[in-house]
Amino acid sequence: MTLQTTSPIFLGMPSFQKAAKDALRNTQQRRNLAHATSTIRAKRAAVVGEVDRWEELRVAGADAKDEVLHHLPHYLEQLEANLVANGATVHWARDADEANRIVLDLVRATGSDEVVKVKSMATQEIELNERLEEAGIHAWETDLAELIVQLGHDRPSHILVPAIHRNRAEIREIFRREMGGVGRPAPDDLTDEPARLAEAARAHLREKFLRARVAISGANFAIADTGTLVVVESEGNGRMCLTLPETLISVVGVEKVLPTFADLGTFLQLLPRSSTGERMNPYTSMWTGVREGDGPQDVHVVLLDNGRSHVLADDLGRQALRCIRCSACLNVCPVYERAGGHAYGSVYPGPIGAVLNPQLRGTGSDVDKSLPYASSLCGACFEACPVRIDIPSLLVHLRTQVVDEASGRSPEALSMKAAAWMFADHRRLEAAQRGATLGSRLLGDRTVRSLPGLGAWTQARDVPSPPPETFRQWWARTHGYDVEEAP
Template sequence: MSPQTGPGLPWARLLRAGARRGAGPDGAAPGPPRFADAARDALADTDARRSRAAAAEARRTAAARGRAAEDDWEGLRRRAADVRARSLDDLERLLVAFEKNATAAGARVHWARDAAEAGRVVAGILGPGAGAVARSSSATLGELRIDEALRGGGAEVRPAAVADLIAEARGDGGGAPRGHDRARARAALAGALPGASAELPADPGALVGAARDYLREVLLEARASLTGANALVAETGGVAVMESEGNVRLGAAAPRTLVTVAGIDKVVPAWSDLAVLARAWSRSATGAPMPPVLSTWSGAVPGDGPQEVHVVLVDAGRTRALADRTGRQALRCIRCTACMDVCPVYERTGDGPYGAVHTGPIGAALVPQLRGTRAAREASLPFASTLCGACGQVCPVGVDIPAVLLELRARVVDERRAAPVPPPEGVAAQSAEWVMSDERRYRKAQRAWERWARVAARGGRIRRLPGLLGRWTEARDLPAPPRRSFRDWWTGGGSAEGR
């Protein structure tokens, strides 16, 4: 019999489903945990949550001050959105132009379909026995796990940014976490910096100074340097990176070999377009009128700087995202982090639960498109949002993140509906439909619920439902049912005394 008509609905299975929280939409092997489950430890860490909240407040204040100082912020925002939209609409032509002009400038351009191919390309560029390789902070390098590919071939990959150095010392996967508290940063750096004193102070200036001295040596000693890119300028074949530390600039000048790995979505038509994006990025990221450090290069110059310049252009799901009429706007992202600074979910959980270097609201919108939504974690990301809309309001390139998340939620629901094994929420919906389609069944279920709920209630509230239903009461209490239901009161004539 079908679930809608058969008498034996799987209530017990529904209640037991709380133990299968990591299962994917088709009931396959769990794999990485869902966002909600991975966030539990982060939510329980009060000190880290306070550090993230304070850091987010400071960044919000700086960005708001910067936007207010802009003569026409909304006009700049429209121009930046137009640059990114036009770039994606004309992506094929711009990529061909970039390759042509970068090659003419002395760079070598490579293409990679996915992360595995990108790793092989970079490893082939550096060759066997690559030695010390300095890796600048880059979401794309982290997304593609280039470090792992190179270390597997014997290269010694060293982070060249303070946040990445702290993350590696603490064993954090993915990218560089934001909002470190001072004590933990001091402990991580004391263990990571050769010869660091056990008395290394927790003062931010002292920590940054000690890390800077070490990272300068890393960059100067490296045989090769790996970077990402904020933009690829088709007009000249140039690469542009916006940063606050300056490690990319030194890394792009000192080593003999320079390798830039970038998604194909980073291309823009001209330098004038880059100027618009740089101003929008800076106002949203730091509040300043322009980035603290803007580095550009377009090829090898004999006798000056790197003598081998390579650019690896990577798809890794971007053409699939580009084909999605709603979701493609997530590819406009310029990595300013403004959406993270206003997101109540990200502020409380940090980077870890997202399981990727693309985190926060934009990560929840982008990662499921790049990786698909069959795995439990990726399928859960679109739901890691309150849909308050703050992220869309501050995005400097006009990405309507809530709209993308809603589209992805619908996709996840459709995939689960088509799965051979219905997910727990599907069982719940079918069960509710079966019960509520018949008055007698509904009345019996209501009375059974009332009896159970009165027993389970404490002080007029139910604080924990069993099994899968318990997810609802993890963050809220459920009022106990009244002494007399509305149906009984109505049947009894609706007298005031019976209420």
């Protein structure tokens, strides 16, 4: 099993703790995120509440994904056969480099020096745009949020809405400053009304859509028994890319497969309601290879591993591959809401990123070692997940992996071992408690405001002083046993 190599963009990312500390100081971003996530939480709750059989759908979604994950070679071969039978060409990529090389060669073969892109997590993960630009090929992101990130020379901070950390006023500034440099400029009288901003994006991108000869997409689902690819979107930029160019290249993670077309009856209920909080997203496109006289006639699918086989090898961790990239876990996560997406050091932020990145990339780097701890284990993510990924349990599982890989000599490990020794025998615990309550008598009954070694706690929290009597001392006094001396 081969891990992903850390990409140049996220190389040397600090730990989550450090990055989050900086992000917390960005009050504008915190306000933007709090506003956006509370909006989407309410919408999701309303449309999920409309579906009486939601729990059954979640179970069906998890079962469909597990069926595929347990037999991935079978379903991939079936998908490939159906794609080929319908006129598509299938490529396989072991890692990001190989996928980028395949796409670059395909684009070069068309003679085009530009591509239009449908929002795709897989191509972000492999940093395809950067590779294309290096080779002199312009990659135009056409999803509004991706456009905002690209024009703002920024990094994505959310799976569904990569520019969630930007508010309308910031977006207006980016459009006015940057659009003219790469195409049709924003109108002089552009306001920060969302409708006007969307209109500016429409005008800016239309000339690119109409002249584009090559499009690059991902896929939300790839249906094994028919060879159908599915893209779920809102704006119509996806339809533009999937319909107008002559060549379409789709980069699809191997875990995106669903067994049958009928499974869409489940997933097209789960995804939109979990993702944008709509009964259905405005547009969903489905295509099966090449359709004569309709849409691209040169259709390629690149099936991507890039660390996924490593995730699959862990029989508990593999459930993270059920993920359909809906973002519900991000939107309900109190840690994400405050730390923002950049602190996760990956295109996959939030709770799912905290379990996916350390599995895709391993736990060697500072950020990947820290991600399993970037959670209070409150469980809101598991509750919201449409495919029932038990993220809290996976986080704990990965914490164990981080600890097992460490030397065992850290101050934390030593104090954990000491505590474990104490808890291994109630007499040791009782002896330690006597020490603690003795301390409390010396301190008197005052609340402790600072204590050496407790800096992380006391920076904004009082420390309760130990009680004059532990519970077991009270029990011995009132219900009857003597507290023995420790051995």
